[in-house]
Amino acid sequence: MMGRVIKNISVIGTGYLGATHAACMAELGFDVLGVDVDPEKIEALSRGDLPFHEPGLPELIRKHVDSGRLRFTTDMEGAGSWADVHFIAVGTPQVAGGTAADLTAVDAATAALARSITKDALVVGKSTVPVGTARRLQRLVAEESSDDVEVSLAWNPEFLREGFAVQDTLRPDRLVIGTDAADDEQVLREVYADALTQDTPWISTDFETAELVKVAANAFLATKISFINAFSEVTEAVGGDIRTLADAIGHDTRIGRKFLNAGVGFGGGCLPKDIRALQTRVSELGLDHSMTFLNEVDQINLRRRERAVTLAEQMLGGLPGTRIAVLGVTFKPLSDDVRDSPGLDVANRLYTAGADVLVYDPEGNENAAKRFPRLGYVDSLREAAADADLVVLTTEWNEFKALTPDDLDEVVAVQRLLDARNVLSADQWQAAGWQFAQLGRYYDDAPE
């Protein structure tokens, strides 16, 4: 592909990652075609509607659907005969009933794409995959594509965060490019030219390192969260304040304060499944011990959910027959994503144990109701808290972080709050007469 001017880009898979990537590529000046197997998603996107919540993305999609620079289709063949660069951004979820990554969609999308390509092109993997996948897909592309065209493969993992997806794509904090040929790296330099500042690190490496960088980053973030949450178990038992502890160690710039927010733990469509897939892949490679610590990271994380439920039960003196308001069921604020959400898991466990649960989330109600239809869902914080015996804050949306006792004093049945994200002031709520608990903190009057 050397010496070509890149004009047309396709993005295969238009979920959280792919829709963002497609819109941002259009913003960088390319003509872009988003391809997905889900006709409803494609219909919505083609109208300029985003079928999920991501700040700043609806505006970008609409802008470029209107400008004609961004189109969506279910027709893979259209993409294969049109684009110079194809990004693979399909899902790699956990396999049903196991811990490995399910690569069915990546394999199917890559094979279908390769068969449809009728001009020289670069296929770029963006999905998060087990190490070794890129090399396998390179062979698949060679087998499935026509001998008349030159098709090569590169691996370019994605580090965007939901809630900040647009800014993370248009101004990435680093780019990692795994290639087998210098020409392919040049193509990606051209693609990303306008997203780079003078200082953006550009890491050019082989396939294996590129794949591993991605899972190493997520494993490190997960470990950092479970590290502080393991200390929560200690401060809860012996007395102490996990926030002060996190602040104090975070001042050491070698440690840093970010990702040391103790609470109900990590969830989402990436961190949990990525640490499980990494362990599974490493065992497959015969390295039985290298990543076993990630099992501990996972267990610490899941114990936080249990702890939230136990604490709620202790505060109430039993769950059956109680009314509980659950505030926040997305896995984090600024997203409508409820995949492996700690808050939704806690809500469901409280319900299963006999409580009457009313959920309110600013963006997540609809997705949560699809997953757990039996919970009650309401459209406002006040409705959720009305006559509640306990309010549980599980996702730190700004609306919840700004709560004061005045907002709820007259609304609830009993002044009782469990802050499972450590974002409210214990002093303030206790001074107002509330029975108040947080994960990772110890109180003289804490229920035991």
Ligand SMILES: NC(=O)C1=CN([C@@H]2O[C@H](COP(=O)(O)OP(=O)(O)OC[C@H]3O[C@@H](n4cnc5c(N)ncnc54)[C@H](O)[C@@H]3O)[C@@H](O)[C@H]2O)C=CC1
């Ligand atoms: N969501 C995020 O913040 C990030 C996700 N990732 C990785 O990106 C990948 C995609 O993740 P999400 O966008 O969150 O998943 P998602 O589930 O939102 O989107 C995946 C999309 O792929 C489509 N798809 C499935 N099979 C297909 C096929 N054969 N051809 C065309 N389209 C197909 C699905 O219909 C769906 O729209 C995963 O590997 C994930 O680990 C990486 C960084 C950030």
Ligand SMILES: O=C(O)[C@H]1O[C@H](OP(=O)(O)OP(=O)(O)OC[C@H]2O[C@@H](n3ccc(=O)[nH]c3=O)[C@H](O)[C@@H]2O)[C@H](O)[C@@H](O)[C@@H]1O
């Ligand atoms: O591979 C991915 O898909 C992405 O996964 C994460 O991004 P994301 O899942 O959007 O969310 P994070 O901001 O990392 O939060 C993950 C979870 O950790 C929790 N968390 C985060 C930070 C913290 O201090 N404590 C904590 O419990 C959040 O509430 C959330 O449930 C990574 O941060 C991204 O770099 C990566 O690209």
